[in-house]
Amino acid sequence: MKALIAYSSGYGATKEVSQKIGQVLQQENSLQVDIISIDEVDGIKDYDVVIVGSSVRADRPLANVRDFFRRYRFVLPTKYVALFAVCLAAKDEEGREKVKREYLSQITDKYPQLKVVASEAFGGKIDFDRLNPVMQNLMHRVLDKTGIPTFGSVDTRDWNFIRSWAENLGQIIASAKSG
Numbered sequence: 001m002k003a004l005i006a007y008s009s010g011y012g013a014t015k016e017v018s019q020k021i022g023q024v025l026q027q028e029n030s031l032q033v034d035i036i037s038i039d040e041v042d043g044i045k046d047y048d049v050v051i052v053g054s055s056v057r058a059d060r061p062l063a064n065v066r067d068f069f070r071r072y073r074f075v076l077p078t079k080y081v082a083l084f085a086v087c088l089a090a091k092d093e094e095g096r097e098k099v100k101r102e103y104l105s106q107i108t109d110k111y112p113q114l115k116v117v118a119s120e121a122f123g124g125k126i127d128f129d130r131l132n133p134v135m136q137n138l139m140h141r142v143l144d145k146t147g148i149p150t151f152g153s154v155d156t157r158d159w160n161f162i163r164s165w166a167e168n169l170g171q172i173i174a175s176a177k178s179g
């Protein structure tokens with residue numbers, strides 16, 4: 001089985017989560033995994049499993065993720081698909097449910113023919129000092145009322161949770177292979 005992790009990451013947090021998931025799948029499930037920025041994917045026909053990871057901006061998966069699903073809409077239904085988002089709203093269980101229900105559903109509802117074997121939301125990371133003033137303002141508005149600080153560096157990624165999701169995904173893929 002060969003898996004692709006295609007990620008869309010503005011500032012690197014989603015890329016690091018993708019690398020962790022890839023590492024678990026490689027080490028514990030002996031899967032062959034390519035981890036590629038979604039903009040650099042030039043075909044998916046060689047893969048049995050396609051895992052797509054997206055950061056979130058203004059309540060939506062990034063545009064290149066939406067483009068990816070449109071571009072490969074006829075091929076993706078022949079693959080096992082897994083999806084994950086990395087964003088600040090997913091900092092706890094309630095937030096994760098909201099992100100799945102409101103953000104990831106923008107993709108799964110649009111392409112009901114996909115064989116989605118797993119989808120999850122992981123807490124994100126942001127360095128406010130790296131944002132330009134326009135982005136900082138946008139983030140103040142996004143985070144207003146969430147209780148998440150809007151200064152310094154905030155990292156809500158839970159690496160144990162990410163690891164156990166990847167382990168579970170590996171098992172799902174392994175049973176799909178033998179089934």
Ligand SMILES: Cc1cc2nc3c(=O)[nH]c(=O)nc-3n(C[C@H](O)[C@H](O)[C@H](O)COP(=O)(O)O)c2cc1C
Nearest residue numbers: 009010011012013014055058059087088089124125
């Ligand atoms: C301009 C901007 C808008 C954002 N909008 C949202 C949002 O609507 N919901 C959310 O949960 N997180 C939002 N975030 C937080 C990012 O999703 C989070 O920091 C993520 O981990 C960034 O991943 P990346 O480093 O891979 O880009 C936003 C971040 C930025 C910079």
